[in-house]
Amino acid sequence: MTDLRSTDRFSDRVEDYVRYRPDYPQALVGWLHGLGVTPAWTVADVGAGTGISSKLFLDGGHRVTAVEPNAAMRAAAVQWLGGEGRFQAIDGSAEATGLTDGSVDLVTVAQAFHWFDHDAVKREFARVLSPRGLAVIFWNTRRLKGTPFLEGYERLLHEYGIDYVSVAERYADDETMARWYGHGYRGMASFPHGQKLDYDALLGRTMSSSYMPKPGHPNHEPLLFALRSLFDATQDDGTIDFDYDTRVFAGHPTP
Template structure:
């Protein structure tokens, strides 16, 4: 990853991350199957965090190795998924996974790719992948417009978020990802995905974000006050729709593609 700060910035948000971060839609796995990803493929989940994407691959039969440098997140995933004999974690980064050469079939990076050094990861992923293996990069991209709730939530982040603009602008574009894969690019897809959140879950979802101010910060109480007002104005049947587009890009990689 790019620096120590990026590997540690979620350490004090693990509980909220486990409980309130979204999973991924089943269509993502179906799309990978269409690309030839077999049920017997071994998956390296890079930046595996608390295990959200690892769980998705375990649920459809894969052996999964979670590579995660953040000790608190790694411990959370071990607690959640460690009872499954097909799952294990190692302390490693995207640029230095600690995995053996030609040891995995699919490298998966969910929600973490924007923290990685792209050239170093291209070399590392090419090293650990078996011949014919693929890299899949995916994330949930929160919709910013389309409903009063989504637009109000975006305004709230701009007003109260600590470094929201800098983090929000880090997600790669379609062209960025095509350049990353180069001649090995196999394509992309986008799928709608939604969380239906009551207020406690909405609050937890916000506080799981690295840019949300923490208790004691001057913006913390005003942010929660505005969040409550937004929820009260927009909730239907005790829930708000937190809408995403789940974006996935896949291909083979080589140490030098650009």
Template sequence: MADQFHEADDMNELDSTARFSDRVDDYMRYRPDYPPALLDWLQREQGVAADWRVADVGAGSGISSKMFLDAGYRVTAVEPNAPMRAAAERWLQAYENFDAVDGRADATGLPDTSVDLVTVAQAFHWFDEEAARREFARILRPRRLVAIWWNSRRLAGTRFLEGYEALLQTFGTDYTSVAERYADDARMRDWFGTGFGGSARFEHAQRLDFNALRGRLMSSSYAPQAGQLQHEPMLRALRELFDACAVDGTVSFDYDTRIFAGQLA
């Protein structure tokens, strides 16, 4: 965890259906998408075919679902947070091959052997891993795949990245405990077991002006909200950091996107 932070979507199993209910707008507008190379890798290296049906578990506002919809896949978003699910339904309503259901990783509500690919973006670390494994195995067709990925924010390498990390360490409400929940590569391989099919890492970034940077910060569940004691001091520190680091009116918010894929034996 020394050089990356993985953006969390929830804090614990109880909070996981509500933690972002009051941050949906910022989440939709300012959270990053995923690099196109990720889907290319799934198709080229893992054999994900164009006619596969996708269950996007912990789909949130639909960022990961949209990537597959744009490529022509049939996608069911599984999301327990009602405001997030409603946002996804509004955003993606033009796609005829999209639907959303109220479900969790351990109880998706989907039929047995009904999907070809289970995807999890930015959410796996909040699941009960064994319960999710059983549920994914139930809904997957034989010899089909699970793909799990997340954007890991870089903590060092530029003045901005290092300053942003220091800001979160100072003002974040439960930042450290959120960061400790993410699995390392070995743990992910162990979760797949003998069915592990491979992993990859891709560079990704957002160019953000100050308003977008502020929205990006406020989309994080550990950022103090308006009315909380640390909110205004945090925003002043963010403004100072931006002014010191911006080039042509933007900063680069840099990530490594990590993906793990395989079958469930």
């Protein structure tokens, strides 16, 4: 089953998550259209968090059910998106969504896939998908090199992050994802994405990560000093570029 710690570890970071986490590029939805997806396809956004990924598909015209076990994050999603008639949020896990058999056309997972029990979710996603359905898994991969800020930020995470290395190592590579889908794999794509952040937004983005030390931890104050120093040394006209590649995989998983 899902690592229990993973369902709770963002509870005290919801405000920063809502305000400072990046969204996802609209080009991702366009790529899915090339695989035959239309706005009529119903979506179950699993591990939906505060609704950032749900918003992407709502904007694309889909009906979206957000499946999220963390009550604080689910409440944030409802507060943000609950006025949209095509949106609902339910309490469920990736391995036990609570959805009925064959009831959705798209299962989407953004950023959260590395916390799941991959064998169990393959069975669950295959169960809830319609015969034409696809599981679409995507995440923003922060670029580690290319600018002094990106390289300095990576060093900062290694020095002050609590369990950064173990979390970073959870992300799967292309070959692992293809094996996970099995014969139903339809392919992958990558899109450049990014945020332009002033210092306050950079601090909020940093503290939204589950591996960053909160106030009271001995690494917290040194982290703040190092982050401010890095920003001052690398900012351009008061902002830095926080660059990502959004990687997306699609297919009908075959247990």
